[in-house]
Amino acid sequence: MASAVLLLLQLLLLTSLVSAAHHWGGTMNYAYKGRNPDGSYQISLRGKDTYDTCAYYHYWSCYTGNCGSATSRKLINIDSSTNTPSYESQWCQTETVETWRVPSDKPFLLRASSCCWITTRNSVSNWKLESLVDLGTRSDTGEPNRSPDIAVLPFVRIPQNCPRTYKLAASDADGDRVVCRYGNLPGVECDRCFLPSGFHLDPDSCTLRYQYTTANTYIFGLELVVEDHPRNTIDLFYSDGSSTRKYPLSANPTSPTSPPTSPLTPTPWWGWWPTTTTAAPATSPWWWMTPTHPGYPTSGSPLSKLPLQFAFLVDPAVPSCQEGLYLPQLVAPTPAEGERIMAEVNKEVEIRVRAQATHSAIQSLVVSGPANITKHKDTNNEFVLRWTPVLDDLGEHYPICFAVESVSGSSVYQSQMRCVLVEIRKEQIEATVTCTESTMKVEVDKTSLFGLQEDQLRLSDPSNTICSLDRHSNSSHIVAIVPLNECGTQIEEDDDYLIFKNEITTKEDNPNELITRKHLVEARFYCQYPKRGNVTLSFSAHRKNVTVWEKGFGTFTYQFEFYQNDQFEAKYDPNSYPLEFDIGNRIYMQLDASSSVNNTEMFVESCRASPYDNPNYHPTYSIIENGCGVDPTVQTYTPSNDRQFQFSMEAFRFIGLHDQVYISCTVMMCEAGNPNTRCSLGCSNSTRSSSFSRRRREAVVESGKHFVSQGPLRLKREADPRGGSAVNLNLNLVFVAGCLLAAVGMVCGVIIYKTKTSRVKYQPLPAYES
Structure with missing residues (x-):
């Protein structure tokens, strides 16, 4: 036995x-x-x-x-x-x-x-x-x-x-x-x-x-x-x-x-x-x-x-060994071979990889790196590697190697292998980021900002007064409360998350200066929201009116509404948003400006459709550009006054995961009857429009450009054959309902400082530059 x-x-x-x-x-x-x-x-x-x-x-x-x-x-x-x-x-x-x-x-x-x-x-x-x-x-x-x-x-x-x-x-x-x-x-x-x-x-x-x-x-x-x-x-x-x-x-x-x-x-x-x-x-x-x-x-x-x-x-x-045909070719913003990337303890470092190939389809990224490194593919077909060092990694150096793979039929092709070295140092700038359903709050300890004060710093786009760092900062901290669709916030998307990004950086004393001897600080931060989850709270997605004050034009308010027909009399109830349309249905829209100053007129320079209420989202679908209709279904109407713009187009949807869109327009106010304004030029693809903005410095004849949006619009869904309502909470619901999802991720991005003296103007530093 x-x-x-x-x-x-x-x-x-x-x-x-x-x-x-x-x-x-x-x-x-x-x-x-x-x-x-x-x-x-x-x-x-x-x-x-x-x-x-x-x-x-x-x-x-x-x-x-x-x-x-x-x-x-x-x-x-x-x-x-x-x-x-x-x-x-x-x-x-x-x-x-x-x-x-x-x-x-x-x-x-x-x-x-x-x-x-x-x-x-x-x-x-x-x-x-x-x-x-x-x-x-x-x-x-x-x-x-x-x-x-x-x-x-x-x-x-x-x-x-x-x-x-x-x-x-x-x-x-x-x-x-x-x-x-x-x-x-x-x-x-x-x-x-x-x-x-x-x-x-x-x-x-x-x-x-x-x-x-x-x-x-x-x-x-x-x-x-x-x-x-x-x-x-x-x-x-x-x-x-x-x-x-x-x-x-x-x-x-x-x-x-x-x-x-x-x-x-x-x-x-x-x-x-x-x-x-x-x-x-x-x-x-x-x-x-x-x-x-x-x-x-x-x-x-x-x-x-x-x-x-x-x-x-x-x-x-393979028929050709030339990179970019069958074999993927690595292109910007992919870091160079041997690039040294500075990372900080407890702050996520991001490496973006992009490749192109004309005779094969980019499919995946192969990576070898430290434990807990993650990879994502965003909607711009860029691969994003993310990794957060911990205290035990301080002083270490970690190589990261990667290659992009493409496919053509049953054949698989790899790009060149490229390796970078990540060096981990201690936290340089102390910051805390808090994510809410509609804002990002960032608090930066002033003692870590090398003596810089809020009047020397700005967000990506400080043109709106709500984006001023003076509003919330105090004696000990630079504080910014940033709306998810304002202040130059950039939006990115991958299979799992919506990511809203901004940064605090130094102001330039004079845009005509060629050099600067200030510390050039870039404190990048972002909020990350899961795209999948359950929302139980009701909400109203109707966009509010936009009120602006500008020197020479006083206070004026932009109103953007959707109407039920071409008479532009019966607008949709704000409580009915998001509006639902069948593909091919005509959507009627009106922009209206009211101003405290007489003798003004409104001009709509561009309108675009996007899955998000954010002017920085790419790609977008152009409806009007340079005052000209570019969508073949666009129709314009004669309004009752010069402060209105009425148009319509056939409903559509974005290909892919998106089942709803926002319509966003860039508008401006001009002195009525003045032939030297952008408004008087109307539809134009020439370079003359840029000359008007330069002339504006000499005499106030037109306002700056302002962003207004409305939506979301959604395609009607068929009834669920299994009974009950076919609720499909998609990407924009996450944008609107943010933190009501099952989980909300928050990370403070890589923070970098650098002093430069050069013959060229200051350019934002890439995340991997020390």
């Missing part, structure tokens, strides 16, 4: 080994996190592991030295995709964040090893990863040694006929020289320790070049190693009083190896499944071995050593 049970267990183990082909690659970084009260050391291990599910991770075990043990472990999903080779259903990259308690700061080795990779064309089967950790205090910085910051996409693909260069993310906060080589210790660093034909690896620049090889259903399993070496001879000092000397690399392959120190005492290690271990030679440990690959720089043992393994697929040939 016992033998039968043993046989069954052996069969189960064999079955698990045979069916365990699920590994796609992995990397690892470590970071020193300080001393524990008992004098031991605390480090953080961050392992990025890619498998065919999101449930697995590498088990790191001690091989040599006094490694201590893990005290906590978190497994977080980073990214996953079903755009895979035909024999695999998906890949999933996770990050395992482990806290280790280490007894001393002496160097030690960690290994992760088991079976099996997914089927590879270069016969890589077992995964073999090894990391060298050395926490010795450096003589050049006076700080514990830090490992390189490395990253790569978990899965890379390219058509067979398209040579491409991949700059691997590998940098070092200590300023060390970082080299990337192919693994050369069988059973330790790699399973099949040679770079496949068709590839070239430049160790010193960490550049992998794909040149050419035939297409194949199966992937290459690439097994790279990243090391850092001092640029000058340094010493590492340890808490037990010992030290070791580290030498820089020599460019001469025949130069002698640096002198070894005492070898470390080996201890057992293990993995998930039984494997065979290969011990390091007793007389010449591996970390003094000279790599045998031609051109690899020699001399000097590494300070750290980390694995960098990933899957690479060569697809069938």
